[in-house]
Every structure is written in C-alpha cells, then in structure tokens.
Amino acid sequence: MANDNGVQHPAADYEIKKARLSAQMKAGSSVRLSKETSNLFRSRVNGGEKILSARDFNRVLRVNKDEGWAEVEGMTTYEDFVNQTLKFGLMPAVVPQLKTITIGGAATGVGIESTSFRYGLVHETLIEMEILLSSGDTVVCNKYEHADLFYGFPNSYGTFGYALKLKVKLIPVKLYVKIEHARYDNSETYFQALGTACRSNFDFVDGVMFGPGEMYVTTGKFVDQSPFVSDYTYLDIYYKSIRVKKEDYLSVHNYLWRWDTDWFWCSNVFKAQKPVIRRLLGKKRLNSAFYGKIMKWDKKYRFSERFFPLFGIHEEWVIQDVDIPLDNAPKFVEFFFREIGIKPVWVCPIGSFDKSVRFPLYPLSPDKLYVNFGFWGPVRTDKEKGFYNKLVESKVSEFVGRKGLYSDSFYTEEDFWKIYNKPAYDLLKQKYDPQGKLKNLYDKCVRKL
Ligand SMILES: Cc1cc2nc3c(=O)[nH]c(=O)nc-3n(C[C@H](O)[C@H](O)[C@H](O)COP(=O)(O)OP(=O)(O)OC[C@H]3O[C@@H](n4cnc5c(N)ncnc54)[C@H](O)[C@@H]3O)c2cc1C
Structure with missing residues (x-):
C-alpha cells in the first residue's frame, strides 16, 4: 500500500480474489457472508446456506493523499484502515469507534462517529463501491453509474450484494486532539449546546448522558502541540474521565479508539473496570473484540438467560442505536430515563454532508440535525419478552x-416496511437480486433468518 503514485497491492491480487468469490457466488443457491470479525448483535438461525468466505478482502489498496481518498477492500477493519491512512496524515472522514467494524459493514450498516455532525453517516463518506451481486457478477456503483444501488446500499445489510472494494473520503489530521467536556443538568439546554457545538468549527462533537441531571457535550479539535497527553488504553478509563476533567489531550490514534478499550462502558458487565481484573486481563484483551466474543458466547449458550432467573433476576437486554431529530431529543430523553433507564447513554449528532442526496432505506431529513442515542444494557423486567425494545421502537x-x-x-x-421503505427496497431487490438468493431485509433483521 502506498501513495497513489505506487500501488503496492497489485490490482491483479484483488481481481484474482474477486474471480474466486464470484465463482463461489455463482455456485451457491443461497449464501451467507463469512468474515473475520462481526459487530452484529442479533444471533441468526443457521439455514444451511453456502458460506462465502471474504476474509481476505482486508487490505487498503491505495491512498491518494492529494485528492483525499483511499481504495480499500470491503472486509478491512477500521483499525487496519486507520493505521494505513495515519501514515499519510489522513483519516477516514468518519471512523466508527469499534476497531473491528469493517468498512463494508459500516457502509451497509449505518456507521457513525463524532465527525458525523459534519460528514454524515459512514455511507456519506463513500465515493464508489464495487459490489458482488448474487448472480456472481460485480458492478461498480457511484453517483453516476448504478446510482440506485449506490444510494440504496446503506441499511440494506448485505441483502443486495457484498461490497468488495470501496473508495472512501479521507480528511487531514494533526498530531493530537484537544477535547473539552461541558456539563449540563437539563436536557433543553443540553441539546441547545449540542446544536451550537455542531455549528461551530470543532472537528469532533459527541456526548454522554450519565443521567437526566448529568449530561456532557464533548468537543474536539485537532492541534499540533499538547501540554500533556492522556492514555486510556489500560488502567485509566476514558468515560470516567469525562466527569472529572474539563480539558484533555489525546493522540489522534487514541482519540479515535477512545471508546474501544472499554466498549464505551460495557466492559463493566465483565467487571473489567476493576484495576485487578484489568491487570489480569492485560492491555491486549481490553478491547471491544474480546468483550464481543464473551457476549456472543453467552448468547449462544444462553448462560445469563438461564442463570439469572435461578436467583429471581429477570432481564431484557436493550442494545440499540436510534437517531432522533434534535428538536425531539429532549422528549425522547425524558421518556428514556423514565421508562428504560439504562445509563450511561452515548450521544452523537448527525448532519447531512450533501443535502441534495437521499438514501431511500435510511432516509434522514437533510435539513435537520439528528441525535444518535446509543444504549446497551439490561433492564430488570416482569413483562413479556421484548417489551422494552418494542417500547423503544414505538417511541x-x-x-x-x-x-x-x-x-x-x-x-x-x-410496521417494518412502512419505516424502511418497501417500494424502494422491492425495486432494488428485483433489479439486483431477482432470484432472492440473498435474504430479504425483514427476514434477516427481524426474523433473524
Ligand atoms: C454494542 C454495539 C455498539 C455499536 N456501536 C457503534 C458505534 O458506536 N458506531 C458505529 O458506527 N456502529 C456501531 N455499531 C454498529 C455497527 O457499525 C454495525 O453493526 C455494522 O454493520 C458492523 O459492521 P461489521 O463490519 O462489524 O459487520 P458485521 O457485524 O460482520 O455485519 C453486519 C451486517 O452487514 C453485512 N455486511 C458486512 N460486511 C458487508 C459488506 N462488505 N457488504 C455488504 N454487507 C456486509 C453483514 O451481512 C451483516 O448483515 C455498534 C454495534 C454494536 C453491537
């Protein structure tokens, strides 16, 4: 991998892998994707589909520093992607916080981070994609060619095809990020402040709500020099620092992965915030990939589901990210803390980068600022299965x-198809997967087929 003047991974390598995958796709009557990592939190029923191994589509092919873009294979993790671009003083315009999220997963699964107030969701940072269709053919799509697929791909979760190669917008970085945490004790002023921060010249904006009376807006700015540099990759914990520090400095690398070490705060579920456990686990295991494996193991063997009820504890896990227009955010928060009560909550503003484009399967109003609320935790319950998740969906x-x-x-x-635009979905499905070899979005995301 090198600057655009020298392509270090020859195009031929990619073409050979593509031909292999394409042949496998042609041979299977129903298929599913296999990759090294996953951040999917709905377990799927195994339907005996042919496994299409795309694990080796994991390289950054080119970085064009002058024009600010990179060409990258679809299963490349953001950790690897960022490592390559930082060598050139650049980063992808939006870098989702978990190191193992891949560019293809984030493109189809609505990736987000603290630059999203300016650059939009990950799919807005894409310039072009090459997609493997269920027929085994590949198509290049961008705003001119196969534009329907290019704009329809976000939120399709691989049900039209798999992105094998993506051209992604990059932005320049400096050495450090100066961050400031401002506290608010009521949601009206909090969301006003969040809106103001998004209209200012910060490079990063996000926030955390520890409760209805303790909410923080965190702003970040690239700087060349710093009076000190904090490190939250081992014993110190980033989210805890928000409550005690007004100002902080991180290297760009550590800023981008500030949430990964403790999976935001979810490492607490595994007692991994206790110094003794952190030391026992070691720096290498303090990351979202490690916790994710434990969670998946737990889900697979239904350990917590069977164990806690023995002690009279009944829980419903509510793991959701929702995007609410800024104007409605205070009302959502009021509902959320009253009825759901998971704490803390991650807050990330989203704006549209290009107000002239529309993404039919995940339409957000281009003139509005939205707020992403991320909450991931158990709620004590004596209600029927799914009660709290359904409540969130209806709100x-x-x-x-x-x-x-x-x-x-x-x-x-x-209800699903009213929200996720059935007419647009059906048109795309008919055109790009007419045989239905790939799952349908409702079957995949709700029925978990
Ligand atoms: C606890 C938790 C917190 C999260 N927090 C954040 C967050 O803060 N920011 C954020 O951006 N996202 C977050 N996510 C969501 C995450 O970005 C999406 O789930 C994303 O789709 C994961 O990408 P992945 O590469 O891990 O894909 P996977 O989990 O492997 O796959 C997700 C889906 O995308 C499909 N897919 C994967 N790769 C491709 C491809 N190349 N082409 C077509 N389809 C493909 C798969 O078939 C699957 O349906 C979070 C998820 C969890 C579980």
Whole structure:
C-alpha cells in the first residue's frame, strides 16, 4: 500500500480474489457472508446456506493523499484502515469507534462517529463501491453509474450484494486532539449546546448522558502541540474521565479508539473496570473484540438467560442505536430515563454532508440535525419478552426517528416496511437480486433468518 503514485497491492491480487468469490457466488443457491470479525448483535438461525468466505478482502489498496481518498477492500477493519491512512496524515472522514467494524459493514450498516455532525453517516463518506451481486457478477456503483444501488446500499445489510472494494473520503489530521467536556443538568439546554457545538468549527462533537441531571457535550479539535497527553488504553478509563476533567489531550490514534478499550462502558458487565481484573486481563484483551466474543458466547449458550432467573433476576437486554431529530431529543430523553433507564447513554449528532442526496432505506431529513442515542444494557423486567425494545421502537417512530438494525428488532412486517421503505427496497431487490438468493431485509433483521 502506498501513495497513489505506487500501488503496492497489485490490482491483479484483488481481481484474482474477486474471480474466486464470484465463482463461489455463482455456485451457491443461497449464501451467507463469512468474515473475520462481526459487530452484529442479533444471533441468526443457521439455514444451511453456502458460506462465502471474504476474509481476505482486508487490505487498503491505495491512498491518494492529494485528492483525499483511499481504495480499500470491503472486509478491512477500521483499525487496519486507520493505521494505513495515519501514515499519510489522513483519516477516514468518519471512523466508527469499534476497531473491528469493517468498512463494508459500516457502509451497509449505518456507521457513525463524532465527525458525523459534519460528514454524515459512514455511507456519506463513500465515493464508489464495487459490489458482488448474487448472480456472481460485480458492478461498480457511484453517483453516476448504478446510482440506485449506490444510494440504496446503506441499511440494506448485505441483502443486495457484498461490497468488495470501496473508495472512501479521507480528511487531514494533526498530531493530537484537544477535547473539552461541558456539563449540563437539563436536557433543553443540553441539546441547545449540542446544536451550537455542531455549528461551530470543532472537528469532533459527541456526548454522554450519565443521567437526566448529568449530561456532557464533548468537543474536539485537532492541534499540533499538547501540554500533556492522556492514555486510556489500560488502567485509566476514558468515560470516567469525562466527569472529572474539563480539558484533555489525546493522540489522534487514541482519540479515535477512545471508546474501544472499554466498549464505551460495557466492559463493566465483565467487571473489567476493576484495576485487578484489568491487570489480569492485560492491555491486549481490553478491547471491544474480546468483550464481543464473551457476549456472543453467552448468547449462544444462553448462560445469563438461564442463570439469572435461578436467583429471581429477570432481564431484557436493550442494545440499540436510534437517531432522533434534535428538536425531539429532549422528549425522547425524558421518556428514556423514565421508562428504560439504562445509563450511561452515548450521544452523537448527525448532519447531512450533501443535502441534495437521499438514501431511500435510511432516509434522514437533510435539513435537520439528528441525535444518535446509543444504549446497551439490561433492564430488570416482569413483562413479556421484548417489551422494552418494542417500547423503544414505538417511541422512535413517534418522535420521527430511525433505528439501526444491527441488533434485535421486534417490528411487525407491516410496521417494518412502512419505516424502511418497501417500494424502494422491492425495486432494488428485483433489479439486483431477482432470484432472492440473498435474504430479504425483514427476514434477516427481524426474523433473524
Ligand atoms: C454494542 C454495539 C455498539 C455499536 N456501536 C457503534 C458505534 O458506536 N458506531 C458505529 O458506527 N456502529 C456501531 N455499531 C454498529 C455497527 O457499525 C454495525 O453493526 C455494522 O454493520 C458492523 O459492521 P461489521 O463490519 O462489524 O459487520 P458485521 O457485524 O460482520 O455485519 C453486519 C451486517 O452487514 C453485512 N455486511 C458486512 N460486511 C458487508 C459488506 N462488505 N457488504 C455488504 N454487507 C456486509 C453483514 O451481512 C451483516 O448483515 C455498534 C454495534 C454494536 C453491537
């Protein structure tokens, strides 16, 4: 991999891998993707599909520093992607916080981070994609060619095809990020401040709500020099620092991965925030990939599901990311802390980068600022299965928001298709996967087929 003047991974390598995958696709009557890592939080029923191994599509092919873009294979993790671009003083315009999220997964699964107030969701940072269709053919799509697929791919979760190569917008970085945490104790002023921060010249904006009376807006700015540099990759914990520090400095690398070490704060579930456990685990295991493996193991063997009820504890996991228009955010927060009560909550503003484009399967109003609320935790319950998740789904609709589909969904088929644009989906499905070799979005995301 090198600057655009020298391509270090010859195009031929990519073409050979593509031909192999294409042949496998042609040979299978129903297929599913296999990759090294996953951040999917809905377990799927194994339907005996042919496994299409795309694990080796994991390289950054080119970085064009002058024009600010990179060409990268679809299963490349953001950790590897960032490592390559930082060598050139650049980063992808939006870098989702978990190191193992891949560019293809984030493109189809609505990736987000603290630059999203300016650059939009990950799919807005894409310039072009090469997609493997269920026929085994590949198509290049961008705003001119196969534009319907290019704009329809976000939130399709691989149900039209798999992105094998993507051209992605990069932005320049400096050595450090200066961050400031400002505290607010009521949601009206909090969201006003969040809106103001997004209209200012910060490079990064996000926030954390520790409760209805303790909410922080965190702003970040690239700087060349720093009076000190903090490190939250081992014993110190980033989210805890927000409550005690007003100002902080991190290297760009550590800023981008500030949430990964403790999986935001979810490492607490595994007691991994206790110094003794951190030392026992060691720096190498303090990351989202490690916790994710434990969670998946737990889900697979239904350990917590069977163990806690023995002690009279009944829980429903609510793992969701929802996008609510800024104007409705205070009402959503009021509902959320009253009825769901998971704490803390991650807050990330989203704006549209190009107000002239529309993404039919994940339509956000281009003139509005949205707020992503991320909450991942158990709620004590004596209600029927899915009660709290369904409540969140209905409130998201009431407040004219959107919900990501990476974890459990409970929508009826009718409600789902009202929200996720059935007419547009059907047209694309008919055109790009007419045989239905890949799953349909409702079957995949709600029925977990
Ligand atoms: C606890 C938790 C927190 C999260 N927090 C964030 C966050 O803060 N920021 C953020 O951006 N996202 C977050 N996510 C969501 C994440 O970005 C999405 O789930 C994303 O799709 C994961 O990408 P992945 O590469 O891990 O894909 P996977 O989990 O492997 O796959 C996700 C889906 O995308 C499909 N897919 C994967 N690769 C491709 C491809 N190349 N082409 C077509 N389809 C493909 C798969 O078939 C699958 O349906 C979070 C998820 C969890 C579970």
